[in-house]
Amino acid sequence: METPAPARRRRVVLLVAALLLSSVLMTGGVLHVRGLLPASVPSAETPFSYSGYGQVLRHVRRDGNVDFASVGRERARLDAFVRSLATFSPHSRPDLFPRSEDALAYWLNAYNALVLQAVVDEYPSLRSVEDPWLGSFFWGRSWPVGGQHLTLWALEHRILPREFADPRIHFALFQGRRGGPLLDGAPFAPEFLDSQLNDAVRRFVEDRRHVRLEGNTVYLARVFDTWREDLLAALPEGRGGNVLQFVWAFLPDTCTERPGCDTRGELDRVCGPRLDRCKLVYEPEDGALPDTAAREVRGGP
Incomplete structure (x- = not known):
């Protein structure tokens, strides 16, 4: 039996409405992820400062692990700094961040503080930032x-x-992963930013979990592959270069501070003067939280 015309029209209307709703939700989701939705800019509670956030970072150990439990117990300073981001940014108050160093230090500190707050909000149940569905962390x-x-x-x-x-x-963005870039014990400061960024890369490449030479194979953390184009663009040779040239620039000449690390000389000897004789293998990062607390103390495996 043929469906009556009014019923057919209702079905068409419902189908069109469903498609429109799906499109709106999808568009809203994309705008959300890409950070393109507007937010109000509240009045300032206090002048902008990194001092409170710097106090939070005293819970970062020299090895980069974080005492998340202590951060959670003293989270008022962290929350106050995150609240201040709503008011102050290079976009909303460019007068406070006139130089590129001012703006970059702000964004690096903002990102790291937000990751830290997101981890503390879910601690101690959160074991890895990879646990939430499809990387939704x-x-x-x-x-x-x-x-x-x-x-x-x-x-x-x-x-x-x-x-x-x-x-x-x-190499300066804290990912909340033990195998990724780790926090330093001080905020990024515009006046010291260049040296702080160099130190961040050096700490990363001198760690054998991230750069390891075995035979004629160099094992690299996956960040070198993920951001390969950005790394190559910074080389004198441009995108025609080799990612090992970026690594070489930050490796030490000796391993006095980190015994067992690989050196520039070893990379030259094995991989050749153009660093093109070695095989590259990109390895996944350790996704566990860089947590100072032992798992058994936190309540089980």
Whole structure:
């Protein structure tokens, strides 16, 4: 029996409405992830400062592990700094961040503070930032920052690469992973930013979990592959270069501070003067939290 015309029209209307709703939700989701939704800019509670956030970072150990339990017990300073991001940013108050160093230090500190807050919010049940569904730790939540609702994904993939052509950024962003870039015990400061960024890359490449030479194979952390184009663009040879040239620039000449690390001389000897004789293998990072507390203390395996 043929369906009556009014019923057919209702079905068509419902189908069109469902498609429109799906499109709106999908568009809203994309805008959310990319940090393109507007946010209000509240009045300032206090002048902008990194001092409170610097106090939070005293819970970062010399090896980069974090005493998340202590941060949680004293989280008022961390929360106050995160709240201040809603008011102050290079976008909403460019007068406070006139130089590129001022702006970059802000975004690096903002990203790292947001990761730290997101971890503490879920601690101690969160064991890894990879636990939430489909990596949603980095895109599922947004914060008001200088007039925009920004996700961690938006900061790392849209704002920082678009506004700063400096590949060292990728080794300064705290990912909440033991195998990724780790926090330092002090905020990034505009006046020391260049040396701090160099130190961040050196700490990373001198760690054998991230750069390891075995025979004629160099095992590299996956960050070198993920951001390969950015690293190559910074080389004198440009994109025709070799990612090992970037690694070589930050390896030490000797391993007095980190016994067992690989050196520039060893890379030259094995991989040749053009660093093109070695096989590259990119390894996954350790996704566990860089937590000072032992797992058994936190309540089981």
